[in-house]
Amino acid sequence: MNTSFPKKEKLKSKKLIEQLFAEGKSISAYPLKLVYLRTPFDTDAHIQVGVTVSKRNFKSAVKRNRIKRLLREGYRLNKHLVFNSLEGDYAFMFLYLGKEMPINHQLEKNVVQVFKKLLIKESNEKNN
Numbered sequence: 670m671n672t673s674f675p676k677k678e679k680l681k682s683k684k685l686i687e688q689l690f691a692e693g694k695s696i697s698a699y700p701l702k703l704v705y706l707r708t709p710f711d712t713d714a715h716i717q718v719g720v721t722v723s724k725r726n727f728k729s730a731v732k733r734n735r736i737k738r739l740l741r742e743g744y745r746l747n748k749h750l751v752f753n754s755l756e757g758d759y760a761f762m763f764l765y766l767g768k769e770m771p772i773n774h775q776l777e778k779n780v781v782q783v784f785k786k787l788l789i790k791e792s793n794e795k796n797n
Contacts, residue, residue: 674745677712680719680760689760696790698782700767701740705787710758716751717758718744722765736765739773743780750784755791 680686685708693706710717720740722733740763751759763780765771 670749672745672748674718674741675714677714678717680717680762685717685760686719686762689762693760693762694790696783696786697766698779698786700765700771701776701779701783702764702766703783703787704762704764706760707757708760715755715758716748716761718761718763720744720763720765726766726768732770736771736776739771739776740765740780742773743777746777747780747784750781751787754788 680689688708689704689706693704695702695704697703718741720737722736722740724733727733727736744761744763763783
């Protein structure tokens with residue numbers, strides 16, 4: 670099982686991020702929200718991921734960076750759940766909506782919940 674987070678999996682394209690928020694679908698498991706969009710990539714990565722934390726809720730950049738680091742770690746450790754189950758290329762954006770500092774294991778549980786909801790939603794859409 671590969672638990673790395675290589676550069677090719679990082680969502681950096683401004684165009685793609687704008688398209689993701691304009692056309693993407695979302696799933697929530699408070700305090701996390703996942704906005705996702707099925708889209709083809711030029712690279713050989715099947716999934717590209719970005720994370721964001723509200724500056725309104727966390728004024729301190731140190732706290733925002735810590736939450737983003739925890740989000741990336743939660744994705745990195747649990748990406749196998751979606752990597753092998755989804756067909757096609759996806760862009761993901763994790764948004765942290767909470768107002769208090771998260772606990773590492775709780776945030777990881779939220780990532781797993783969001784991934785499970787995503788798999789259920791995508792399998793339902795594929796069957797219809």
